[in-house]
Amino acid sequence: MAFEKVLYRNLHLERLYDMDVYLSSDGYHGLAAALERKPDEVIEEVKASGLRGRGGAGFPTGVKWGFLPKVTDKPKYLCVNADEGEPGTFKDRELMEKDPHSLLEGMIIAGYALGVHKAFLYIRGEYHLAIERCQKAIDQLYARGYLGSNVCGKGFALDIIIHKGAGAYICGEETALINSIEGKRGEPRLKPPFPATSGLWACPTVVNNVETLCAVPWILAYGAKRYREFGTEKSPGTKIFSVSGCVSKPGNYELPLGTPFKVLLEDYCGGVWKGKKLKGVIPGGSSVPLLSAAECEDLNLDYESVQARGSLLGCGAVIVYDEDVCVVEASLRLAEFYAHESCGQCAPCREGTHWLAQILERIEHGQGRPEDLPAIEALLPHMKGMTICVLADSAAAVVESTLKKFRNEYEAHIKHKGCPHKKEKVFAYA
Amino acid sequence: MNFKIETVEKINVIKGQYATAQGCILPALYVLEEHEGQVTPEREKALAHLLDVPTYQVAEALSFYTMYNRHGRGKHHFQLCRNISCYLRGSDEVIALFQKRLGILPGEVSADGKYELELAECLGNCDHAPAGILGKEDINDLNCDKLNALLDKLGAPHGV
Ligand SMILES: Cc1cc2nc3c(=O)[nH]c(=O)nc-3n(C[C@H](O)[C@H](O)[C@H](O)COP(=O)(O)O)c2cc1C
Ligand code: SF4
Ligand code: FES
Numbered sequence: 001m002a003f004e005k006v007l008y009r010n011l012h013l014e015r016l017y018d019m020d021v022y023l024s025s026d027g028y029h030g031l032a033a034a035l036e037r038k039p040d041e042v043i044e045e046v047k048a049s050g051l052r053g054r055g056g057a058g059f060p061t062g063v064k065w066g067f068l069p070k071v072t073d074k075p076k077y078l079c080v081n082a083d084e085g086e087p088g089t090f091k092d093r094e095l096m097e098k099d100p101h102s103l104l105e106g107m108i109i110a111g112y113a114l115g116v117h118k119a120f121l122y123i124r125g126e127y128h129l130a131i132e133r134c135q136k137a138i139d140q141l142y143a144r145g146y147l148g149s150n151v152c153g154k155g156f157a158l159d160i161i162i163h164k165g166a167g168a169y170i171c172g173e174e175t176a177l178i179n180s181i182e183g184k185r186g187e188p189r190l191k192p193p194f195p196a197t198s199g200l201w202a203c204p205t206v207v208n209n210v211e212t213l214c215a216v217p218w219i220l221a222y223g224a225k226r227y228r229e230f231g232t233e234k235s236p237g238t239k240i241f242s243v244s245g246c247v248s249k250p251g252n253y254e255l256p257l258g259t260p261f262k263v264l265l266e267d268y269c270g271g272v273w274k275g276k277k278l279k280g281v282i283p284g285g286s287s288v289p290l291l292s293a294a295e296c297e298d299l300n301l302d303y304e305s306v307q308a309r310g311s312l313l314g315c316g317a318v319i320v321y322d323e324d325v326c327v328v329e330a331s332l333r334l335a336e337f338y339a340h341e342s343c344g345q346c347a348p349c350r351e352g353t354h355w356l357a358q359i360l361e362r363i364e365h366g367q368g369r370p371e372d373l374p375a376i377e378a379l380l381p382h383m384k385g386m387t388i389c390v391l392a393d394s395a396a397a398v399v400e401s402t403l404k405k406f407r408n409e410y411e412a413h414i415k416h417k418g419c420p421h422k423k424e425k426v427f428a429y430a
Numbered sequence: 431m432n433f434k435i436e437t438v439e440k441i442n443v444i445k446g447q448y449a450t451a452q453g454c455i456l457p458a459l460y461v462l463e464e465h466e467g468q469v470t471p472e473r474e475k476a477l478a479h480l481l482d483v484p485t486y487q488v489a490e491a492l493s494f495y496t497m498y499n500r501h502g503r504g505k506h507h508f509q510l511c512r513n514i515s516c517y518l519r520g521s522d523e524v525i526a527l528f529q530k531r532l533g534i535l536p537g538e539v540s541a542d543g544k545y546e547l548e549l550a551e552c553l554g555n556c557d558h559a560p561a562g563i564l565g566k567e568d569i570n571d572l573n574c575d576k577l578n579a580l581l582d583k584l585g586a587p588h589g590v
Contacts (some may be wrong), residue, residue, distance in 0.1 A: 075449075087513045087552035125497045126509075126553055128566045161447050166456055166495035169551065183452035183487065185494040201449045244515035244556035251557045273519075286514055286552075317556075319514060333517050337551055 003230045003256045006218045006238045007211065011098055017133045019140040022101040028146070030217030034109045035154050042113035046216060049224035050236035054091075055081050055172075055209030056285065056315045058235075058303050061216075065206060067196035068114050074203040078110055078119040079195075081177060082210045085124060085169035087286035087337060088317035091240040091252050092210035096123070096130035099214070100137040104160065106213030108141075108151065109220055111158040114206060119158065120181050124165040135162055169341040173389045174207040175199075176343070187343045188389035209315075211240055231257035235302035239316050246273040246322035258302040264318065276322040280405070284314025286334050287394030289401035290321075311401070326421040327402040328413050332360040338395035349392035352383040356399055363410060366418035373410055376403060431476045437465040441480060451483045455491050459498050469500045504539040504546025506584055509563040510572075512549045515556035524560050524572045525549065531581055531589055545586065 010016050010025045019027070034042045047062025068076060080103070084092045095103060107119050123131050138160050141147040149157045163181050165171055171180045175189035178200050199205020215237060219227050228236045235257035241264055244250045248270030255264065261281065265271060272278050278293040283301065289311040291299065299309060306313040321330065339353040356379065359372050380400050383392040403410055412420055433441075440461045444454045455477075462477055463469060469492065478485040492498055510525050525536075528547055532540050536549040555561035558570035569580065 084554045085552065088515050088556055089552070090554045090556050093554045124554070126550075126563060129568075159447075163457065164460055165497075166459075167497035168495060180456065181448075181453060182450065183448075183455040183491060185490060201453075242556065244559060245518040250515075250559065282514075319518070321518070325518060330514060330517065333512070333514055337513060340551070 003238060005254050006227070006230070007095065007099075007102070007214050007240060008254045009218065010102075016099050017097070017101070017137060019101060019137065019144070022099070026221055027101055028105055028217075030220035031105050031108055031112075031146075031152070033220045034112055035152060039113045039115060042109065042220065045224050046113070046219060047224075049215075049219045049227040050234075051212065051215055051219065051227070052235065052303065053209055054211035054215075054239065054315060055174075056086070056287070058313065061208065061212055064196070064208075065110070065114055067194070068204050068206055069197070070115075072204055075118065076114060076116045077200040077203055077205040078107065078114060078116045079174070079177060079181065079200060079205060079207045080107060080119065080121045080210060080213060081172060081174065081207055082121060082123040082127070082130070083165050083169075083172035083177060084127070084210075085172045085341075086315055086317060087334065088244050088282065088319040089242050089285050089315050090244070091242045091316065093127055093130055094252050095210055095214050095240075096127065096134055100130075100134045102214045102217055103134070103210055104137055104141060106216035107160060108146065108158060109216050110206070110208065110213060112151070112154075112156060116206075117157045117159065119160045120163045120200070121160060122163045122165060122171070122177055122181065125167055131162060131164060138162070168343075169337075170343045170389075170391065173391070176389070177207060178205065185343070187345050188391075190388055232300075232302045232304070234304050235313075239301075239313075241301065242315075242317045243269050243320065244317070245320040246276065246325065247271070247320050248273055255301070258300050258305070261296050261299040261301055261318075264301065265320070269320075272320065272322050274322075276324065279321040279323045279325055280327070280402075281321065282311075282317075282319040282398065284312045285317040286319065286337070287390075287397060288312040288314045289397045290327075290405065291401075292405045324421065326364075326419055327406045327409050328360065328364050329419060329421065331399050331402050332357065332364050334398050335360050335395060338391060342391060342395075346387035346392065348383050348386045349395070352379055352392060353395045355379055356383075356395060360399070363413045364419055366413075368410075368414035368417075370414060372414065373403065373407070431472050433462070433473075433476065433480065434465055437461055438480070440465070445481075451481045452487050454481050455483065455488055456495065459488075459491070463499055467499075468502055469498050502539070505544045507546045507548070507565055509548045509550040509553070511551070511553045511555070511559070511561045513552040515552065516559040516561055519559040520573065521560035523574055524562075524577050527574050527577055528581075531578075531586055533589070544584075 043065045051061045052058040168186045171186040173188045176186040180186040195205040231237045253268045280290045335357040339357040342353045344350045380396045383396040478488045539546045560572040562569040
């Protein structure tokens with residue numbers, strides 16, 4: 001499996017976050033190549049690469065950029081989504097901490113291509129080091145004329161502002177993120193209108209994920225054709241897989257899309273932790289259905305293959321369960337998370353996430369009733385496709401998939417009045 | 431009430447960056463926290479006045495966003511992750527140990543004001559699970575021994 005590292009091409013360099021180190025490699029070559037072309041040609045190159053959004057939805061980036069109106073009397077905005085709150089995901093953090101200039105180069109290229117003069121970089125508030133590194137890198141760029149009123153002497157203006165998040169997972173949803181920059185509650189907006197027509201301050205806006213933009217400099221420097229040499233026809237390029245949970249070597253691994261799951265697990269992550277057997281895998285962050293070990297046997301990690309198995313590649317966060325994991329308790333943990341993070345605008349989500357958490361809590365702690373499982377099954381359809389954003393669908397996904405694939409475990413909890421894996425509640429809640 | 435000069439200067443920079451006064455609220459709250467301290471009701475009102483926004487807009491933001499310091503913090507503010515990847519690698523034992531040693535529940539500050547425990551959702555540090563944050567520093571690859579050692583270093587009591 002020959003491939004080149006795109007996102008991690010420079011990660012071996014020490015102090016890569018320093019602009020001089022980045023420049024000593026291929027830093028800002030992509031920007032130089034972009035500035036020699038017309039903005040439209042830059043968008044075409046990104047379209048040709050087939051790059052798909054790495055924030056979760058996998059929408060083609062070049063196409064998204066093409067939706068932004070060329071002529072408008074309003075300012076246009078770029079918002080970068082570095083809210084990274086999806087449980088199991090830690091890729092954007094590493095990119096920003098170790099290689100902030102790749103992201104900023106991608107942002108400047110996007111700014112040039114889209115005719116944007118102001119970009120907001122929305123970083124979650126807990127990412128102290130990432131915020132510090134990105135701010136220092138931005139200061140360097142202003143000092144050297146890569147940002148400001150005359151970017152690289154080419155006569156176009158761009159400002160980049162870091163907007164620090166303040167602790168809300170839902171602000172990762174793109175319209176909630178926009179509301180949050182406007183200083184409002186981070187509640188998702190009904191779509192349409194889409195951000196491309198009416199986003200930040202009702203102006204045309206593009207929202208992109210960090211990893212998405214980090215791939216852009218390489219694509220401009222080395223070409224869309226070469227990018228397509230990695231990955232599959234419909235999922236071109238490389239992707240970072242954030243692997244966590246029960247594996248020997250958790251971490252971020254950049255691999256071509258379409259890499260077999262087994263290769264990722266065995267060759268990169270050192271297999272299941274403590275030599276245990278695999279029980280299941282959540283392949284795309286906590287919001288997607290769990291796949292059983294059997295379903296992962298010959299699974300390839302690209303958007304289409306994972307979807308064909310009934311799950312989603314999402315943001316590429318691979319969460320591994322070993323044979324001893326209690327799926328009921330793990331699902332409860334996620335159900336509580338979604339109940340806590342629901343913004344409360346939609347009844348099916350506001351009520352449904354709490355009901356799910358309550359029923360699972362009951363089952364896990366020995367008070368489950370035989371009618372609980374049919375109750376969950378009756379509830380789930382009302383949470384899917386009924387709400388402003390997909391948080392409710394996400395909350396339903398893991399519970400639905402584990403209930404389908406490991407129903408016997410749920411039944412055992414109810415029958416034996418408690419968790420066969422653990423007898424007591426370990427820690428108390430406030 | 432009056433803010434320090436540096437607070438006002440920093441907030442003026444922010445005013446130039448955001449298209450509306452309301453947009454300045456979240457970054458201005460961070461400035462306020464950094465230079466003035468805890469976000470008290472008086473400071474909240476004074477900020478609304480400085481930004482020229484209705485007070486309800488600041489109150490609304492504070493009711494939604496959880497990271498601002500409105501109630502005072504323990505000297506050592508621990509955030510321990512309880513979410514899926516940390517759970518899978520033993521976060522519950524670590525959290526239980528913390529509670530046992532300090533005798534506080536999540537959301538509480540110890541009686542001497544020194545220790546605060548907050549349960550966190552995924553901190554984006556799952557490759558170092560169980561993970562946490564102490565103040566602004568990440569704490570990686572926690573286990574009971576490591577947490578005990580860390581608490582010993584801070585001089586925490588052994589059980590309350
Ligand atoms: C509840 C929810 C949370 C999300 N969180 C994130 C996030 O933390 N980071 C991110 O990039 N995208 C997140 N997304 C996806 C964004 O809405 C959006 O699709 C993405 O930022 C677009 O960028 P991309 O096209 O480059 O992937 C989230 C979506 C939902 C519904
Ligand atoms: S689905 Fe949930 S999180 Fe999304 S907008 Fe509705 S209530 Fe808010
Ligand atoms: S689940 Fe704990 S840091 Fe991600």
